[in-house]
Amino acid sequence: MSIDSATPIRAEEPATSVRTATKRTVLMCKPQFFTVVYRINPWMDPALPTDTSLAVKQWQTLYDTYVGLGFDVHLIDPIDGLPDMVYAANGGFVIDNQAYGAKFTHVERQPEGPAYMDWFGANGFDVRVPVETNEGEGDFLLVGDVILAGTGFRSDSNSHAELSIIAGRPVITLRLINPSFYHLDTAIAVLDDTNIAYLPSAFDAPSLAILQERYPDAIIVTEEDASILGLNSYSDGYNVVIAARAKDFERQLRARGYNPIGVDLSELLLGGGGVKCCTLELRR
Ligand code: ARG
Numbered sequence: 001m002s003i004d005s006a007t008p009i010r011a012e013e014p015a016t017s018v019r020t021a022t023k024r025t026v027l028m029c030k031p032q033f034f035t036v037v038y039r040i041n042p043w044m045d046p047a048l049p050t051d052t053s054l055a056v057k058q059w060q061t062l063y064d065t066y067v068g069l070g071f072d073v074h075l076i077d078p079i080d081g082l083p084d085m086v087y088a089a090n091g092g093f094v095i096d097n098q099a100y101g102a103k104f105t106h107v108e109r110q111p112e113g114p115a116y117m118d119w120f121g122a123n124g125f126d127v128r129v130p131v132e133t134n135e136g137e138g139d140f141l142l143v144g145d146v147i148l149a150g151t152g153f154r155s156d157s158n159s160h161a162e163l164s165i166i167a168g169r170p171v172i173t174l175r176l177i178n179p180s181f182y183h184l185d186t187a188i189a190v191l192d193d194t195n196i197a198y199l200p201s202a203f204d205a206p207s208l209a210i211l212q213e214r215y216p217d218a219i220i221v222t223e224e225d226a227s228i229l230g231l232n233s234y235s236d237g238y239n240v241v242i243a244a245r246a247k248d249f250e251r252q253l254r255a256r257g258y259n260p261i262g263v264d265l266s267e268l269l270l271g272g273g274g275v276k277c278c279t280l281e282l283r284r
Pocket of ligand 1: 137274
């Protein structure tokens with residue numbers, strides 16, 4: 001057997017991989033009217049008190065972190081009476097300057113759809129009004145040139161086909177089965193164009209098989225880290241902004257050559273959201 005010296009030996013994900021950060025443009029919404037007055041996911045308990053000023057303070061740290069990383073951060077005005085509007089990821093899915101609008105499952109959040117679409121339109125995006133129920137980047141995650149799409153709790157699988165036509169990219173349907181991980185961005189973290197991290201138990205067997213086949217080198221997070229929404233993180237390809245308490249995820253990221261940055265969004269966790277939920281990527 002001879003080894004062609006021109007063929008590099010392909011090691012699987014060396015710890016020393018060179019990670020490259022690319023500048024991101026994101027949309028955020030200050031939690032000025034954040035509180036928990038209804039329950040549409042298991043994290044929310046209207047009987048528990050919330051501290052809006054603490055939510056704003058913690059959110060400001062996330063905002064400052066993004067600015068510090070050189071991101072271009074845009075803001076949409078919060079609306080009184082829409083306490084979940086801080087979770088900007090659900091406001092739509094934006095790709096190639098097209099903004100596919102959200103159509104929320106629960107009546108409490110439905111007015112957010114048009115509010116976000118108005119912002120997209122006013123800011124030069126080509127708005128695509130949705131026919132099918134979908135909760136934007138909460139359930140749609142771009143990994144390289146494919147879109148991973150969640151269903152089971154919020155986005156209807158018909159929205160996957162609708163988005164595929166608009167985005168002109170393959171959309172891979174993944175079924176979520178644990179109500180605590182009701183949006184895809186609570187069960188998968190996108191690290192860069194080829195790498196993800198995920199929680200296997202959040203998916204049904206066929207979906208898990210798809211993930212194992214497509215991403216054999218994925219980071220598998222612990223139930224403990226997932227249970228504080230540790231996967232709900234946002235990466236620029238090198239810097240990965242994560243929940244400060246997700247210690248094992250932090251360790252695994254570092255071992256793979258990423259730069260994890262912990263932030264504490266404990267107050268927003270009372271609404272069932274974390275770092276990624278507060279972040280909508282804008283792709284011109
Ligand atoms: N209370 C919100 C809801 O249940 C939280 C949304 C979290 N967003 C996300 N992208 N996972 O709809």
